[in-house]
Amino acid sequence: MASRLRRNLFAALDIGSSKVCCFIGLADDNGRLRIAGIGHVIAQGMKAGSVVNLDAVENSVLNAVHAAEQMAGETIRSVYVNVSCGQPxxxxxxxxxxxxxxxxxxxxxxxxxxxxxxxxxxxxxxxxxxxxxxxxxxxxxxxxxxxxxxxxxxxxxxxxxxxxxxxxxxxxxxAQNGALRNLGHAVQRAHLDVDDLVLTPYASGLACLVEDELDLGCTLIDLGGGTTSIGVFFDGNLLFSDIVPIGGQHITNDIARGLSTPLQQAERLKTLHGSALYSQADDDDLLNVPLVGEADDEAAPNHVPRAQLNRIIQPRAEEILETVRQRLAEAGVDKIAGQRVVLTGGGSQLSNIRELAMQVLQKNVRLGRPIRLAGLADAAGGPAFSVAAGLLHYALRGRNEGGGSKSSTGKAGNWLGRMKQWMDEIL
Ligand SMILES: Nc1ncnc2c1ncn2[C@@H]1O[C@H](COP(=O)(O)OP(=O)(O)OP(=O)(O)O)[C@@H](O)[C@H]1O
Ligand SMILES: [Mg+2]
CATH class of the missing domain: 3.30.1490.110 (Dna Ligase; domain 1)
Known part of the structure; x- marks a missing residue:
């Protein structure tokens, strides 16, 4: 079936530093979105939101899209893609x-x-x-x-x-043209057209924030693997955005270095036992930590107190949140953003990150995940999928506005035309 011709079918591609994820969504007559297909794979060839290896990214995109197409029983020809690169x-x-x-x-x-x-x-x-x-x-x-x-x-x-x-x-x-070109090029090599490029925190906010948060003022923080994205929303619009090139992978690297353990083990320790808040009470809780080069079963693992792990995690998590606080203050949007913060992205699953964010940012913090999407299974409804879900909301907003004048997505009339022309020129 020539499903790509269906007006109510949208595809989103979140090319992250840790994973590449494709969502295929169907809009019903009432403008509600239902997920028809999902595919996600570990990202290869990405670093801090930027393409560093075209072949590897193309491959990741192909695999993620293929899985989503299989699940949806549809083929897609174009995608909405997020942007975290090019120093926005x-x-x-x-x-x-x-x-x-x-x-x-x-x-x-x-x-x-x-x-x-x-x-x-x-x-x-x-x-x-x-x-x-x-x-x-x-x-x-x-x-x-x-x-x-x-x-x-x-x-x-x-x-x-x-x-x-x-x-x-x-x-x-x-954002800088060169980085966008590489991103667009990786997508095109996977035989897909780019419907639109959407800044990561914009998409993430559209997926996670409730109407009151969008209207009354809220700061969205997407804690990714290689980046941390900031979006300040007010009066239903994105008022300020920024992307910091530090994320959960830096925490994992710190653990690997600090405990002389392989990256895979460091990641496992972080997700299973890590906490953003160090506590002396964790001194008695001993963890098995295989040393680098001795990861086989025979080798006796090192015993490390849980507190030592968290003494490595906390300063990096603090650094990330402190950088967000500074960026908001420098931009002068701290007041308008109000007292509300929503944390999302895979990194928001770190134990006690909400509590640390409350301390550093001095605001009310809640954890966010995609809302307003039907058919999203638990496995793909987590905070790491906010951007993919948000790209579908963005696509739907654009369609409902029909390229009309008051463009809340920031594409007004001929602007979309110019954008497409630009994509054709540079790719
Ligand atoms: N339970 C957990 N506890 C702590 N960290 C976690 C947990 N689950 C996932 N993470 C971290 O989340 C990060 C990945 O998040 P996400 O999938 O949102 O990143 P991404 O979108 O691929 O990257 P980016 O947005 O920076 O380009 C990884 O660093 C991973 O370690
Ligand atoms: Mg991300």
């Missing part, structure tokens, strides 16, 4: 458009968003020329985060309202 950067631009007392129409909002993209292009061009340092960045999202009419701010949807001057604050998210 967030900035806000204010733009306006004269209205001459007329009512705001779809086309006016579209014009305003197009203007923001033109201003952004001009601004980066000038900066690059001035610095003689061509950064070569691509605009991933242009998200209108609030409109104003004649200086009166806080308007969520201005269509139908009257005024002299329509204004918007637009959140621009860009």
């Amino acid at each position: 950067h967030s900035l806000h631009l204010d733009v306006d458009l004269p209205m001459h007392g007329q009512a705001v129409r779809d086309i006016d909002v579209q014009k305003l968003l197009a203007k923001s993209q033109d201003s952004y292009a001009q601004m980066t061009h000038t900066q690059n020329t001035a610095n003689d340092n061509v950064l070569d960045r691509h605009l991933l999202h242009a998200i209108p985060v609030g409109y104003s009419l004649d200086g009166s701010r806080g308007i969520r949807d201005p269509r139908g309202m009257f005024g002299q001057q329509l204004g918007a604050s637009v959140h621009m998210i860009s």
Whole structure:
């Protein structure tokens, strides 16, 4: 069956540092998503969210997609892909458009968003020329985060309202072209087109946050293997985002080095016995730790107190959360983000990470996993799958808006066209 032609079929590809995961989703007539197929494999050829070996990533993608297709009984030709690479950067631009007392129409909002993209292009061009340092960045999202009419701010949807001057604050998210090219190239080599590129914390937030969190202000932190993604949501939009290239793999590396044990053993110790909070009470709890080079059964394992393991884990987990705190403070979004934090990603399964995050960030923290998705089995409903689930929500939002004017996904009208053109040019 030519399932790829079905309008209600979407495919998501989360190319992570630890695993590559493909979700195939079907939307029903009420706009609800049901998962039809899932495939995930250990990621090869990725480091800190970036492609470092094209062949290996292509292979991982092929395997994950194949498994999802088998389960769904459908073939896919294109995918929504997340981006954690290319040093993503967030900035806000204010733009306006004269209205001459007329009512705001779809086309006016579209014009305003197009203007923001033109201003952004001009601004980066000038900066690059001035610095003689061509950064070569691509605009991933242009998200209108609030409109104003004649200086009166806080308007969520201005269509139908009257005024002299329509204004918007637009959140621009860009990433370096080279890294995006490698990502797109790995996907294309697996015979798939890219429907769209979506910043990782954006997708993760769409999957995990409840409406009130999206509206009232919330910080989403996706603790991955090689990266930690930050998304601040307010008034239903993504207001700020950042990605830090440290994650759970760094904790595992620290354990392997600190206890002279192979990486596989370090990973096992972390997930089974590790805790983000060190406690002296764990001094009496002895763990068997095979030493590097002596992993066979004959060799007597080293006995290490559990407290020693956690004394290695805690400082790295603290470093990750402290870096998030600093990034939020530097961006000045700490206040607007409110008191609510949601932790997700595979790393959020580390015992006591919620408690540590509460201490470091001084906020209310809950653990998050994908919500609003039917047919997601327990095995694929965990926090490591938030991004794949969120990519499907993003795809559905885009479809429901039909490329219309008020684009909450940050793709307004011809912007999607330009994006596709860009993909064709660079790949
Ligand atoms: N029970 C657990 N306790 C602690 N850490 C865990 C647990 N389960 C998984 N992890 C960690 O989660 C990390 C992988 O998370 P995830 O699958 O979200 O990463 P990824 O999406 O592949 O990577 P990234 O988002 O950084 O590109 C690994 O470092 C792994 O050790
Ligand atoms: Mg991830």
